[in-house]
Amino acid sequence: MPDTTLRQLKLLECIPRFPFKKTPQEMKEVLESEGFDISERSIQRDLIKLSSVLPLISDERNKPFGWSWIRNAPDFGPAMDPIEALSLSLAHQYLEPLMPGQSFNRVKIFFDRADSVLKESSRSKIKKWRDRVRVVPQWQRLISPKINEKAQSAIYDALLRGNQLKVNYVKRGTTEGETRLVNPLGIVLQGNVHRLICTMAEDPDNVRHLPVHRFRRAEWNGLKSKEPKGFDMDQYIEEQRIGFLLSNKPINIEVLFEASSGFHLTETPISKNQKLNQLESGKFLLKASLANTEQLRWWLLGFGNRVEVLKPKSLRNEFTEIAKGLSKIYK
Structure with a gap:
């Protein structure tokens, strides 16, 4: 050649x-x-x-x-075989509810190509398989916030290149944006919300996290980004509880489930160290050492009166107060 x-x-x-x-x-x-x-x-x-x-x-x-x-330019790579198309088509179903719309649209062209390959295979068993497979959300699905695509692109590009940005950002509870200079440090995907980890130029040692959908504008100001000395992304996430972690120390729980609510743990354990015993009453007693997070509490609360927290006492007291609060609302 x-x-x-x-x-x-x-x-x-x-x-x-x-x-x-x-x-x-x-x-x-x-x-x-x-x-x-x-x-x-x-x-x-x-x-x-x-x-x-x-x-x-x-x-x-x-x-x-x-x-x-151009945005919708076809992919000029090797031809996609039906198995690859099926895998991408299933990934399409799984990722679409998790990713903000603008981010998903960037990769949608590859999913569209996969769907076209499957349509061409309409008589094949693979097409039938695809038609009979669905991804169903486990939790209540929220609609992704609207994101300014140009601002998001500028933020991602600045993070890649180590550039400082001049932005217009709308604080929570306000409608008017403020012009600020920010130093991008990282991106955290939290459900269907993207958060920019950054510092402000006038306060370069104070790291904060800002939802990307609140940026109205963002553009490079010609300067390089400044990073705090010793900045560690994972440590920041833990300290700020972005991942809903309440304590670095694991929590040892004992929880009693009604039979119908606890059975799923026999097939999908909550941890590798869980101990699950079915009592003579049919109820399941769960013992496990888990991360002490808000998600753990949301998971347990989702079972309503079909679950009872036995230990630790501090967690049981939390649920006692929650129950009292709910009884006042629904009396």
């Missing part, structure tokens, strides 16, 4: 899908790392020639100018 063809194939590989873009200078660096000696002018000529037959666009609205595949 001629070097020109190889170079152009590698060039196409490094072009992102809109709204992301890559400049000829950035493409030159990628090609040079692959052993191609080429000028920016030659890359620009290649791009213009390729854009005449492929869905490529040049964004010249803002500097630096860059190139992208």
Whole structure:
């Protein structure tokens, strides 16, 4: 295969899908790392020639100018076989309720391609299998918040490149946004909400987490991001209870379930160390050492009066107070 063809194939590989873009200078660096000696002018000529037959666009609205595949450009990779299509189609069902709409739309083109492959296999057993498999949410599903796509793209890009951002952010309980300078440090996906872990430029040592859907605008201000010394993502998540952790110390629980509510633990244990015994009454006694989290409490409360917390006493007291509060509401 001629070097020109190889170079152009590698060039196409490094072009992102809109709204992301890559400049000829950035493409030159990628090609040079692959052993191609080429000028920016030659890359620009290649791009213009390729854009005449492929869905490529040049964004010249803002500097630096860059190139992208159009948003719904087809994937030019190897043909997808039916088993791969089935796997992606099932992943589609599982991921769609978990991901914010704008994020999901970025990868939807791959799921659409999988569905088209399955439709072409309409007479096959694989198509029938796909039609008979469903993903059902275990908990109450919430509608994902609306996200400003341009702001989200800028945030993700800044995190990747280590850039500082000028943003317009709307605080909870307000309607007007504030202009701030933020240093992106990380992203946490919490259910269907994305949170930006960051610091403010005027307070670079105070790490905070902000829901991405509250950003109205975000753009690079030309400066590099500043990171607090010794910042550790996992430690921050634990300290701020973003993961709903209430204590680093595990909690040893003893819980009594009605037979119909506790049976699922015989098939899907809550932990590897659980001890589950069925009593003469038919009830199940669960003993386990678990992370001390809010989710644990939500899980237990979801069984209503079909579960009784026996130990530890502190957790039983929590549920006693909750029961008292509910009795006042529903008296």
